[in-house]
Amino acid sequence: MTDIMRAVVQRGYGRPDDVLELTEIERPVPGAGEVLVRLHATSVNTPDWILVTGTPTVLRLGSGLRRPSAPVRGSDVAGTVAAVGPGVTDLAPGDAVFGSGWQNRAGGGAGTFAEYTVAPADQLLRKPAELPFAEAAAAVMSGITALTAVRDVIAAGPGTRLLINGASGGVGTFAVQLAARAGARVTAVCSGRNAEFVRALGAEHVIDHTVEDYTRGTERYDAILDNVLNHSPAASARMLAPAGVYVPNSVGSGSRLLAGLPRMARAATLLRLTGTRVRTVTCVPNRENLAAVAEQLGTGEVTAIVERSYPLDEAASAVSHMLGHRARGNIVITM
Template identity: 60%
Template sequence: MKAVVQDRFGPPEQVLRVTDTDRPVPGPGEVLVRLRATSVNTPDWIAVAGVPYALRLAARAEGAVRGTDIAGTVAALGEGVTAFALGDAVFGTKWGSGFATAGTFAEYTVTAADRLIAKPEALAFTDAAACVMSGLTARAAAVDAFPTGPGTRLLVNGASGGVGTFAVQIAKHRGAHVTAVCGPRNLDLVRDLGADEAIDYTERDFTAGPDQYDAILDNVLNHPPRRSFRALAPGGVYLPNSIGNTGGLLAGLATMAGANLRGMATRTTVRSVDGNFTPDRLAEVAALVTSGAVTPVIDRVYPLEETPAAVAHMYTHHARGNVVITMGD
């Protein structure tokens, strides 16, 4: 099968190559999926570029196949798997046990059967792939970490990326007042997605006031937590959700840790966003899409052969919604 193999850490277009490898074989409890689509997420560029450098300790580079989001059809069943039949359309994830080294930037991948669910007929493979990590993370923020609803005010920093575009729509669907922070070329996009207010970060710093919010979903972490906290209403909740784009040894990891410490010191509620897969959570995201409440925003769809360019695009930190990769027709 064709797969995108990594040689070492570095710029995606220099360290990723498309090659022929052996098709994986499902073990007991596993499913072989013929992939139709996957998407590129933050853990993928981190594991390819190897920044923040500290994460190199957790990710092997040589020979790895990255990618975690799965949308495809069942090609073989491991021993004991009864939940699916050959040819079933499914979607789900490989995420959950660290960076993927036998991932989804390939024609086939293997995952545990309990990390897949049936794909609704009405959900395109490309949309299904976009729903997994981005949709799950946005749902975790707007439903679990801060239950948005009528009368709540949510600010989404980094509103025009994969996570942000889902978060704006999910929070709006639940009745919240949503303020979206993004760059100038994406103001119309976030308004179209339902944002009540759109802030161009090149014109206005949301941490400078005067407006305050019940929760801030911070997908960028480009302000020190002490400043972001100033934009919280009394009792407000800060949701730091970024490894950060600054590179270096720790990048946003240090800021995330600092936010938690500062939260304890100032009695500000800081909650992490647990975007991990459960079948129910992914089914909930899919239902939002098939009902028309949420539309996945897809920036570009790349063929598998152009995966290095897809990862490089995500690594610019200015993808407009989700970056999707497709296999075959």
């Protein structure tokens, strides 16, 4: 192997076509407890487009004022082990793996819009042979977030009345399937063009957000998973049944400086002022959660929905696709 690889590097903040550039950089070297992975696929997630655009602007205080300190976006890993660092004994070169470099990315790691990346060994799992690399990549952040929300935060079970706002997106498509499989009565909020799509995933009812405002309806729900945050938290919380739980899972939209952060803050305030049960979702990409996602996919009853795959040299187009906020399922980048 050479010491050089192709990677998509971010030169500043702005439109993906303006700030993302395919170039050659040094291949990363795995440290203690890390694995070097030759990537076959990764996916585009909300943190990626947030960092590309630098919106909300206030978040640049933590990532870099003029450009991100870590220049390569992406965290979801699906590929083949190329080398292992000191202390890694349960993975070996040639193993097909999937997982995440997310914690490593927080420390300025290699990113996954590239031919190679490094990731903590404890955030990688051997990929089931029947699971394609593209679907494995799509199942990491979106799948774990949805699984954590449905299984742990909401504890969906038979008869749970669950409304999922943004049901046709990456997290939403996983959440609809997981909740329906658990026996929940799922109401999906999406555009009319995706109504039959989410019904096929298991939604019992569909609300077309282009013609109907779910916060003005008469139904009440045991839980609301809000992947869009396009209504005030108070308006959404009014749709809850007694002891219902509201789960905000989006930065929402708003001013360039703060975007939807004020709504997130108001969601937290609901807990203190009204007693509404407000819970957040944290994506923890450990082996236990990766194995749980793989098990769900292995049944064939849950599928990683990939709307489109882009080659590495079209990564800017993949991020632009996500920025349109109309992606049906997940957007994948292949190498």
